[in-house]
Amino acid sequence: MRVLITGAVEGLGRALCDQLLGNGHFVTAIDYNNEGLAELDQIWGDKISTIAADLSDRAELLNLLEKLKTDPPFDWVILNAGISATGRFEDIPANAYQKLLRINTEAPMIMAAGLAGSNMINKGGSIAFISSLSHATGYPGASVYCASKDAISAYAKSIRPACAKIGLHILTVYPGPVRTNHAERHAPKGADASKRMAPEVLAAHIVTALKGKKCRLYPGGVAKLSRVLGKLAPNTMSRLMRKIIYEKLGTTRF
Amino acid sequence: MAEPRNILITGGTDGIGLKLAYTYANGGNNVVVTGRRSAEDVKGLLAVNITYIKADQAAPDEAANAIIRALAKLGWHHCDLAILNAGNGKAGDPLAENSRDLINRIDVNLTAPILISHALEELLMASANSKLVLIGSTSHRGASNFASYAASKAGLNGFARSLREEWRGRVNVQIIHPGPIATNMHDKAGFDPGIIKRIFLNPDFVARTIIRKIKKGRSPTSISFAARIIDYLTLRNWFSS
Numbered sequence: 001m002r003v004l005i006t007g008a009v010e011g012l013g014r015a016l017c018d019q020l021l022g023n024g025h026f027v028t029a030i031d032y033n034n035e036g037l038a039e040l041d042q043i044w045g046d047k048i049s050t051i052a053a054d055l056s057d058r059a060e061l062l063n064l065l066e067k068l069k070t071d072p073p074f075d076w077v078i079l080n081a082g083i084s085a086t087g088r089f090e091d092i093p094a095n096a097y098q099k100l101l102r103i104n105t106e107a108p109m110i111m112a113a114g115l116a117g118s119n120m121i122n123k124g125g126s127i128a129f130i131s132s133l134s135h136a137t138g139y140p141g142a143s144v145y146c147a148s149k150d151a152i153s154a155y156a157k158s159i160r161p162a163c164a165k166i167g168l169h170i171l172t173v174y175p176g177p178v179r180t181n182h183a184e185r186h187a188p189k190g191a192d193a194s195k196r197m198a199p200e201v202l203a204a205h206i207v208t209a210l211k212g213k214k215c216r217l218y219p220g221g222v223a224k225l226s227r228v229l230g231k232l233a234p235n236t237m238s239r240l241m242r243k244i245i246y247e248k249l250g251t252t253r254f
Numbered sequence: 255m256a257e258p259r260n261i262l263i264t265g266g267t268d269g270i271g272l273k274l275a276y277t278y279a280n281g282g283n284n285v286v287v288t289g290r291r292s293a294e295d296v297k298g299l300l301a302v303n304i305t306y307i308k309a310d311q312a313a314p315d316e317a318a319n320a321i322i323r324a325l326a327k328l329g330w331h332h333c334d335l336a337i338l339n340a341g342n343g344k345a346g347d348p349l350a351e352n353s354r355d356l357i358n359r360i361d362v363n364l365t366a367p368i369l370i371s372h373a374l375e376e377l378l379m380a381s382a383n384s385k386l387v388l389i390g391s392t393s394h395r396g397a398s399n400f401a402s403y404a405a406s407k408a409g410l411n412g413f414a415r416s417l418r419e420e421w422r423g424r425v426n427v428q429i430i431h432p433g434p435i436a437t438n439m440h441d442k443a444g445f446d447p448g449i450i451k452r453i454f455l456n457p458d459f460v461a462r463t464i465i466r467k468i469k470k471g472r473s474p475t476s477i478s479f480a481a482r483i484i485d486y487l488t489l490r491n492w493f494s495s
């Protein structure tokens with residue numbers, strides 16, 4: 001199988017890369033981190049193709065799509081790259097929000113429509129979008145992150161019928177806290193890292209969900225429970241999130 | 255009579271925004287509206303007691319800056335009510351939406367309202383009883399014919415849900431999701447709803463309901479066909495107008 005992964009150097013993207021390469025699949029890895037890509041090249045040789053692109057840069061993103069068009073089509077496209085911004089809404093500069101919305105919302109939309117719309121994904125193939133558990137709970141202290149992840153969730157749901165018509169399957173993943181540098185940077189001080197899901201475990205859940213052609217994945221017990229509670233009492237859930245996150249936020253990070 | 259309030263409405267040159275602007279201005283408030291067109295082009299559209307700011311949301315950061323600069327010039331030291339209503343939509347096959355469409359939809363409908371909220375923070379905090387209202391859409395739950403539009407409105411919903419908690423006790427953040435309305439939005443997007451436009455919500459009804467919902471302040475809240483029926487059944491509406 002040929003798999004495309006964005007944000008492949010660190011965290012969940014890296015875990016997916018390692019797992020899929022380990023299973024003998026060919027991976028096209030996208031990231032802005034050149035050194036990280038060089039390292040992947042060194043380890044995996046001709047099993048991997050790496051492309052450096054900053055997905056917050058619109059010109060680079062469009063170039064990337066053109067470049068990908070010269071490759072054979074993919075089977076799985078995993079749109080994983082994402083960033084966060086945590087702190088009081090008003091304390092984070094506007095340009096950080098613009099960048100966040102480009103990487104988390106605009107780029108995956110452009111890639112999905114661009115790839116699926118020009119037959120660059122094989123029939124029977126899949127696109128995976130990574131939303132967030134904040135879709136179920138709200139996320140005071142990261143309202144724009146929450147916006148970006150709700151947007152991508154609705155987008156995935158909206159394109160599902162059109163994709164089904166051309167034989168493509170759409171998976172949306174709603175992970176809770178994952179034990180990555182990303183979570184480390186944005187979690188409130190003193191939060192217990194051992195309660196976060198290991199990226200390798202999440203990657204395995206995602207691979208299983210893709211194989212089973214599931215539409216939605218709330219990985220793990222915490223995510224499943226939060227989803228139900230968020231549905232039953234959305235406002236209570238947001239208020240709870242305020243208590244456990246917003247009121248304990250340390251420094252602003254973006 | 256109540257003190258006149260400082261009210262900002264984005265996208266006030268047509269549709270719901272225009273109706274809201276007239277209603278609030280006739281109520282004796284200081285109303286400022288924004289739009290993408292030049293002041294010259296909207297002359298004659300707006301009553302003399304409504305001030306216009308050109309702020310094209312296709313460039314979100316410039317729009318937010320333009321609004322703040324203009325409000326400072328007008329001498330606003332606080333804002334009592336901001337209704338972020340400007341938006342565009344386009345129907346069609348989601349896989350045929352090109353990158354330009356997608357970028358424009360997210361910039362105008364999502365990034366711009368977020369950056370404008372951000373820029374308005376000080377003015378809103380300076381009012382004792384201020385409200386920030388976002389106009390979403392019932393399609394925020396997903397719509398197979400309006401994929402990028404649904405995404406942008408879902409983004410606003412997530413933003414409002416989180417910021418409402420953050421600003422609780424300081425600014426009432428609220429999102430209102432109308433169902434399909436018989437405004438020009440659809441024609442502008444090159445979409446002819448045809449006969450079904452007859453069942454779209456009446457713009458006057460929607461504007462009236464938005465004003466009522468802003469007074470109540472609950473969020474999230476939708477304006478749907480059921481609300482339309484309740485509106486009909488309210489005696490008040492049989493006797494008025």
Ligand SMILES: NC(=O)c1ccc[n+]([C@@H]2O[C@H](COP(=O)([O-])OP(=O)(O)OC[C@H]3O[C@@H](n4cnc5c(N)ncnc54)[C@H](OP(=O)(O)O)[C@@H]3O)[C@@H](O)[C@H]2O)c1
Nearest residue numbers: 265266267268269270290310311340341391434435437439
């Ligand atoms: N109509 C519906 O079925 C429906 C349903 C649910 C929600 N809504 C939402 O309700 C809100 C108002 O819609 P409407 O039906 O009243 O639409 P409308 O009649 O087209 O009015 C939209 C307003 O936004 C302005 N606008 C458009 N693009 C802009 C930009 N780039 N920068 C600044 N202003 C811009 C328009 O300016 P111009 O006058 O220059 O066009 C106009 O003043 C929108 O957020 C829409 O998404 C509409």
